[in-house]
Amino acid sequence: MTYLPLVNGERTYLATWMDLYSRKVVGWQVGKTMEDELVILPLRRALQWRQPVTGLIIHSDRGGQYVSAELKELL
Template identity: 55%
Template structure:
């Protein structure tokens, strides 16, 4: 999750998922709110374009958005660790 400062004050928040093997950005989302849905939307985008191997490992900064029930359920559905 990256904070992007705005010229008039405030921030936008960017969630990005990178495939560490290819170093390719496979999912991203930019929002005014830093909520669980931000990382979910970025992950869904990544899942739509990547073939997910069983037992894939996902790394995050372990912030609250990544500990949410909906996000964790999405990981379980795709057998992502």
């Protein structure tokens, strides 16, 4: 997750999920706040699109958004 400065002086946030094998971004979301949904929505889309097999390994920096109950349930 990173922030993107805007020309008006404000900032927005970008969360991405990358498939480290293919080095492709498989899910992303831009939002005004760093709420849990900023990482959950792109992960849902990535899982739907890639349909990984059982045993998928997820790695994150363990920031607050990555330890939410909703994300744990999704995983």
